[in-house]
Amino acid sequence: MSALLEAAGLETAIVPPPIVRAGALRRLRSNPGVVIGALILALVLVIGIAAPLLTPLDPAQINPSYRNKRPGAEATLRNDDGTRRTVTHWMGTDSLGRDIYARVVYGARASLIVGLSVAIISVAAGLLIGLVSGYVRWIDAIAMRVMDGLMAIPAILLAIALVSLSSAGLVTVIVAIVIPEIPRVVRLVRSVVLSVREEPYVEAAISVGTSTPVLLVRHVLPNTIPPLIVQATYIAAFAILVEAILSFLGVGIPPDTPTWGNIMAEGRTLFRVFPHNILFPGVFLALTVLAVNMLGDGLRDTLDPRMEKRL
Amino acid sequence: MRKLAVALPAGADRPYAVRNVNFTVNRSEIVCLVGESGSGKSVIAHTTMGLLPQGLAATDGEILLSGENLLRVREARLRQLRCTQMSMIFQEPMTALNPVMRCGDQIDEVLATHTGLDAAARRRKVLDVIRDVRLPEAERMIASYPHQLSGGQRQRIMIAMALVLEPALLIADEPTTALDVTTQAQILALIRDLQREHGMGVLFITHDFGVVAEIADRVAVLRQGELVEMGPTEALLSNPQHTYTKMLIASVPSLTPKRRDVVTASIVLSTVGLSKTYKQRRWFARDNRDVAAATEVSIEIRRGETVGIVGESGSGKSTVARCIARLIEPSAGRIVIGDTDFASISRVQLRALRRKVQIVFQDPYRSLNPRRTVGEAIIEGPMNYGASRDHALARSRKLMELVRMDPTAIDRYPHQFSGGQRQRICIARALAMEPDLLIADEAVSALDVSVQAQVLALLDEIRKRLDLAMLFITHDLRVAAQVCDRVAVMAHGRVVEYGLVTDVFANPQNAYTQALVAAAPGRNWNFAAGVPITTTS
Numbered sequence: 001m002s003a004l005l006e007a008a009g010l011e012t013a014i015v016p017p018p019i020v021r022a023g024a025l026r027r028l029r030s031n032p033g034v035v036i037g038a039l040i041l042a043l044v045l046v047i048g049i050a051a052p053l054l055t056p057l058d059p060a061q062i063n064p065s066y067r068n069k070r071p072g073a074e075a076t077l078r079n080d081d082g083t084r085r086t087v088t089h090w091m092g093t094d095s096l097g098r099d100i101y102a103r104v105v106y107g108a109r110a111s112l113i114v115g116l117s118v119a120i121i122s123v124a125a126g127l128l129i130g131l132v133s134g135y136v137r138w139i140d141a142i143a144m145r146v147m148d149g150l151m152a153i154p155a156i157l158l159a160i161a162l163v164s165l166s167s168a169g170l171v172t173v174i175v176a177i178v179i180p181e182i183p184r185v186v187r188l189v190r191s192v193v194l195s196v197r198e199e200p201y202v203e204a205a206i207s208v209g210t211s212t213p214v215l216l217v218r219h220v221l222p223n224t225i226p227p228l229i230v231q232a233t234y235i236a237a238f239a240i241l242v243e244a245i246l247s248f249l250g251v252g253i254p255p256d257t258p259t260w261g262n263i264m265a266e267g268r269t270l271f272r273v274f275p276h277n278i279l280f281p282g283v284f285l286a287l288t289v290l291a292v293n294m295l296g297d298g299l300r301d302t303l304d305p306r307m308e309k310r311l
Numbered sequence: 312m313r314k315l316a317v318a319l320p321a322g323a324d325r326p327y328a329v330r331n332v333n334f335t336v337n338r339s340e341i342v343c344l345v346g347e348s349g350s351g352k353s354v355i356a357h358t359t360m361g362l363l364p365q366g367l368a369a370t371d372g373e374i375l376l377s378g379e380n381l382l383r384v385r386e387a388r389l390r391q392l393r394c395t396q397m398s399m400i401f402q403e404p405m406t407a408l409n410p411v412m413r414c415g416d417q418i419d420e421v422l423a424t425h426t427g428l429d430a431a432a433r434r435r436k437v438l439d440v441i442r443d444v445r446l447p448e449a450e451r452m453i454a455s456y457p458h459q460l461s462g463g464q465r466q467r468i469m470i471a472m473a474l475v476l477e478p479a480l481l482i483a484d485e486p487t488t489a490l491d492v493t494t495q496a497q498i499l500a501l502i503r504d505l506q507r508e509h510g511m512g513v514l515f516i517t518h519d520f521g522v523v524a525e526i527a528d529r530v531a532v533l534r535q536g537e538l539v540e541m542g543p544t545e546a547l548l549s550n551p552q553h554t555y556t557k558m559l560i561a562s563v564p565s566l567t568p569k570r571r572d573v574v575t576a577s578i579v580l581s582t583v584g585l586s587k588t589y590k591q592r593r594w595f596a597r598d599n600r601d602v603a604a605a606t607e608v609s610i611e612i613r614r615g616e617t618v619g620i621v622g623e624s625g626s627g628k629s630t631v632a633r634c635i636a637r638l639i640e641p642s643a644g645r646i647v648i649g650d651t652d653f654a655s656i657s658r659v660q661l662r663a664l665r666r667k668v669q670i671v672f673q674d675p676y677r678s679l680n681p682r683r684t685v686g687e688a689i690i691e692g693p694m695n696y697g698a699s700r701d702h703a704l705a706r707s708r709k710l711m712e713l714v715r716m717d718p719t720a721i722d723r724y725p726h727q728f729s730g731g732q733r734q735r736i737c738i739a740r741a742l743a744m745e746p747d748l749l750i751a752d753e754a755v756s757a758l759d760v761s762v763q764a765q766v767l768a769l770l771d772e773i774r775k776r777l778d779l780a781m782l783f784i785t786h787d788l789r790v791a792a793q794v795c796d797r798v799a800v801m802a803h804g805r806v807v808e809y810g811l812v813t814d815v816f817a818n819p820q821n822a823y824t825q826a827l828v829a830a831a832p833g834r835n836w837n838f839a840a841g842v843p844i845t846t847t848s
Contacts, residue, residue, distance in 0.1 A: 200678035201688075203638050204737070208692030208744055209665040222682050 027302045034302070037295030044288050048108035055102040057087060059258040063097035071276050092276045094266050103258040104280050110247075110259035111240045111288060114174060118239035119232040122178045126185025127228065131216050133186065134193025144190075147183035155180050155242050156249070163251045173252045177239045188231055192224045226303035233296030237289045244285055260285045328354045329536040331372075336480060336512040341503070343523045343544070344516045345559070346533035347759035352516045354536075356482045358382075359514070360399050361389040377479060394421050398473035402485040404465035408457040414468045415441075415453025421475055440475045444468075445501060463494035467501070474505060481506070482514045487522065491623035492786065496830035499526050518760065520563045521789070521833030524548060532556050545843075548836060562764035563838040564789040566831055568812040571796050574616035579747050579780035580635065580668075581611040585644035585654070587630050604630040606804045607644070612748065617774060617781040619795035619812065621788060621827070627804035632752045632784045636670045637661055648747065666696060669741035673753035675733035679725040685711075685736050686721030692744045703743070710739040714769060731762035735769065742773065749774075750782045755790060767794055788831045792816055800824045 028034050047054065066075045071092040078084050091100040133143035159176035166172060196202060197220065205219050246252030247261025248268075255262050260281035267277020329351040336342045346352045357363050359374055359381060374381040376396060381389065401407040409417060415437055422433045441449040444467040457465055466486060473481060483502065487495040503526055506513050515526060523530055523544065530548075531541040532555065540553040551557045585608040588601050605627040612618045620628040634641040637653060646653035648667055656664065672678040679688055689710060690703035698706075708718035714735040725733055734754060741749055751770065755763045771794055774781050785791050791798055791812065798815050800808040800823065808821040819825045828834070836843055 200672040200674055201680045204670070204672065204678055204688075204740065205680075205691065206638060207636050207665060207668070207670050208740070209662055209695040210691060211662070211695075214695075218683075219680050 028298070031298040031302055033294040034298030037291045037293070037298060040287055040291035041295060044108050044284070044291070045112060047105055048112050051102075051105045051109065054105050055099070057099040057102040059098060059102040059106040060256055061098060063093070065097065066093050067095055067097040068270065068274050069093040069097075070274070091280045092274065094263070094277055095270060096266075100263065100277065100280055103263050104260070104284055106258040107260045107263060107281060108284065108288075110170070110253060110257065111243060111285070113170065114177070114243040115236040115240040115292070117174050118177045118181065119236040121174070122181040122185055122235055123228055123232045125178070126182045127189050127221075127224065129182070130186040130189025130224070131193055131221065134190040135197060135212070135216055135220065140190070143186070147186050150179060151183040153180050156246065156251070159246050160251045168251065168254050170253055173243055173246055176246070177242050181235050181238070185228070185231060185235070188227055189224050192227060193220055196220050196223045229303060230296055230300040233292055233299060237292035237296065240285070240289055240292070327536050329358075329533075332533070332536075332538045334531050334538065334541055336514050338479065338512050339506070339510045340528040341506055341513040341515055341526055343527035343530045344514060344533060345518065345520065345523055345530060347518060347559075347761065349535070350533040351536040352533050353484055355533075356399065356484045356514065356516055359480075359482060360393065360397065361386070362399075391425075394473070394478060395425050395476045396478050397480040397482065398476075398478045399482040399484065400466070400469045400473050400486045403489050404462060404469050405457060407469055408465060410457055412456070413453065414455055414457060414460070418453070418468070418472050418475055421472055425476055436475065437471075440471045441468075443474070443505070444471045446471070461494075462490050463497060466490060466494075466498055470498075470501065470505070474509065477509055478511065480512050480514065482516070484516045485518070486515075488517070488519070492788070492832070493623065493826055493830040495522075495832060499832065502526065519832060520548075520560060520760070520838060521831065521836075524833035524836035524838075532559070548838070558761060560838050562761045563833075564764070564767070564787075564793040565838060566789050566792050566816065566834055567837075568792040568795075568816050570813065573811065574613045574796055576614035576616070576778075578611050578613050579648065580782070581609075581647045582631075582635065583609050583645045583647070585609065585631065585634060585646060586642050587627075587634055587639065588642045603804050605634065605641075608799075608801075608804075608806055609644075610799050610806070610809065612780040612782055614747075614780055615774065615778045616796045617771075617783050617794050619783040619785060619791040619798040620801055621785055621791045621798055622801035623786060623827075625803075626801040628784050628786075628801050629752055630804070631801070632670065632750050632782060635748075635782065636668050636750055637665070638670070666692065666744040667747045668750065669744050669746035669748070670750040670752055671734070671737045671741055671754040673756055675730045675737065675757060678737050679733055681725055684722055684724055685728070688725075688736065689721065689740045689743050692740065696744075707739070707743060710742055711736075713742065713773065714739045729762075731758050731766055734758065734766050738766075738769065738773070742777070746779070748780045748782060750784070752784045753786065754783075756785065756787065763790070770794065788816070788828065800827065 063075070063077070066073070066089070069075065069089050069092050071090060073089045073092060074086055075089060075093075076084055076086050087099075089099050089101065091104060093099055094103070129143055129147075133140040155177050158179060159173060162172045162176050202215065202219050205215050210218070243252060243259065244261035244264070247255075247259045248265040250265060252261060253259050255266065263281040264278045267274065271278055332351075332355065334342065344352045344355065354363070358369055359376075361381065363369070369382050373383070376392065379392075381392070384392075408414070412420075415434075418437045418440065419433050422428060422436060426433070428436065437453055438449045441452050446452050446464060446467050452460070452464070452468070457468070460468065469486075481502075486502070487498050490498060499522065502513065502515070505511075515522075517523060527544045529542065530544050532539050532547075532553070534555050540547065540551065540556045547556065548560065551560055585605060586603070587605040588603050590601050608627075608631050610618060610620075620631060622628045630639070633639045635646055635653070637646075641654050644654060648664070651660075651664065653661075653664065653668070679685070686704060686707055689707035690698070690700065693703040693706065694700065704721070707721055711718040711721060716732065716735050716739070720728075725736070728736065737754075754770070755766050758766060767790065770781070773779065781794075783791065783794055795812045797810060798812045799806045800815065800821065802823045808815055808819065808824045815824060816828060819828050
């Protein structure tokens with residue numbers, strides 16, 4: 001028969017042709033959502049990091065003589081050594097005379113820290129719980145009921161409760177947003193694990209004697225990464241929004257710390273007369289959340305096309 | 312009905328999905344379109360029906376259905392022609408039927424679209440056609456949802472739907488591939504009968520030469536989108552002209568088992584009363600439904616021997632294999648390997664002994680982790696048992712040579728290999744563990760017939776060279792006949808017949824085995840000699 005096989009042009013020893021894989025990075029770069037989202041996000045990141053370079057003013061400095069100035073108003077400030085200088089309030093001042101531009105620029109820090117840390121903490125915790133509960137049957141039954149319970153807690157109520165128990169602050173806000181997010185990540189990871197554990201290559205790994213922890217990390221975990229990256233961006237966008245809401249309601253970060261939510265909360269009472277108080281932080285907030293979501297959608301389309309219909 | 316050149320651009324691995332294909336299907340004849348996967352046979356069927364996916368389009372040639380060029384007519388006319396002039400039945404009857412519609416309504420939909428009959432007349436016609444495809448209890452059938460029917464019944468419903476308007480041409484795209492062999496025999500007989508009764512032309516697409524021998528009047532062989540040979544069935548099978556056809560036909564495993572020496576070496580594995588019962592624990596129901604997947608299975612495998620387990624889907628053959636590999640826990644019985652009872656040892660002991668039993672799975676596309684290189688897959692096992700990376704890598708190169716692959720390919724990823732190559736890699740991975748027993752769970756079922764022949768030859772050679780015991784799970788009697796020394800025939804979780812393959816195939820004792828052997832497609836044709844077999848039973 002082998003003579004026949006060769007006659008028909010089929011070799012017995014076969015060398016496959018090298019296939020050049022279209023890099024994930026290149027595919028990402030050709031997705032407009034990813035590019036625009038990443039650019040806006042990078043800009044916000046730079047603003048947050050370089051805030052002291054972008055404004056000479058202290059965002060917490062109160063100036064009673066320049067309260068409620070419109071955007072572009074000029075003010076004369078006295079330096080520590082007694083000399084005077086003139087500054088322009090590009091976005092006006094609030095009812096305590098604080099420079100809104102400085103507050104918005106510094107406010108980017110709070111939003112980015114909250115968004116990033118909530119995404120990282122909830123994904124890390126959710127990944128761990130999801131992997132274990134997806135693979136170990138008896139843990140699954142217990143863990144998922146706990147997760148159902150957690151999911152029933154609204155972030156805002158939890159934040160109010162936590163603030164009344166301890167003090168309002170960045171950590172409290174992050175904890176309050178992370179806890180209800182964890183179950184969502186757990187469910188996602190668990191569903192991937194449940195389908196991957198039935199794959200023959202997982203069974204093959206079991207039958208060559210791979211231990212369960214190694215099996216989970218080596219063969220199961222990599223499958224959860226693409227949907228998790230996507231999920232993390234949505235969580236970050238959600239966390240930025242919720243932080244703003246909490247600060248706006250006065251149960252988030254203390255009002256003297258500049259965050260977009262705090263600036264808007266402060267400007268709420270005089271919104272009709274001085275809309276810039278809410279307008280500028282609002283625009284930044286909307287743009288940032290939009291950028292994160294665009295990045296997330298783009299990542300989803302390139303990394304995990306099947307999820308398009310699921311979310 | 313005439314058909315002419317069809318050419319399609321694919322833009323993928325070759326410029327044409329199908330190129331310069333000429334053939335005709337006459338009234339009252341069955342033409343089989345045979346080819347391996349990727350040969351373009353389904354593309355031809357879909358072009359004819361006007362069901363090509365976006366991105367594919369016919370660029371040249373014409374398809375003439377009763378003189379009308381299907382490539383030129385508009386979508387509306389095509390819709391008129393479908394079902395009335397040409398119909399198609401698909402491979403997978405579960406997904407081809409709408410799961411949320413009653414079967415009767417689905418057939419009725421065809422009539423409502425294409426005829427002006429009133430509801431009562433349509434219902435009469437639906438019942439008629441249901442009886443026509445030999446389905447019992449027509450009233451119950453039309454009231455059933457697809458999931459309530461068996462695979463064979465669903466395929467009959469599909470056929471009924473296709474035939475209700477008596478089209479001139481029936482296109483059958485691998486209609487029996489997803490079915491068990493006994494059901495397949497029934498459906499093939501049904502198609503043959505209906506074709507004679509209605510005088511239709513049938514374009515039957517298949518990869519299975521057994522089916523070809525069974526049903527075809529004429530055969531067309533496709534290879535990579537080109538028609539290599541066409542002729543009357545008997546002439547083509549007995550005297551193929553093209554080397555490719557010759558190779559394909561020579562690759563078809565014979566149903567007649569090879570004469571083999573009885574193996575008398577030491578026993579590697581024996582199972583005693585092996586059972587697996589799935590318990591459905593339900594909280595609020597009084598009765599707990601237990602499903603017995605395998606009951607009292609007792610087999611023995613000796614060193615250097617291949618034992619086959621054959622059976623239809625759901626017969627429990629895979630359950631037995633997975634119990635022996637301890638991928639699932641058996642509920643009762645013993646699995647004796649060497650002198651340990653594999654079924655009762657603890658997890659810790661099991662890890663130490665796992666290497667003795669290795670398994671090769673059915674689906675070559677899913678049994679390798681797509682994110683890890685071939686080399687990593689092969690060395691994973693030995694490294695679990697303390698081998699150094701360098702040593703394991705050196706051995707994996709040797710194993711790659713053993714399975715006739717390029718040893719330098721271990722740095723590549725699974726997606727760079729074809730199905731047959733991947734299956735070779737899986738064999739290498741199993742052999743890296745130096746097992747006593749190799750389980751092949753439908754290991755060649757997903758492969759094309761020429762590749763299948765190569766992998767079977769490789770398995771047989773390795774068994775001889777390493778003096779391995781092999782447990783071969785398959786639904787394909789032809790494959791079993793070629794590789795096995797002894798076979799166990801399973802039905803409903805029980806071994807109904809167990810003995811030397813020559814005895815079981817030539818002279819089956821059990822009624823079920825007899826039915827199974829009788830249902831094997833193309834059993835009356837000797838592919839190696841190219842002559843019909845005159846049965847002497």
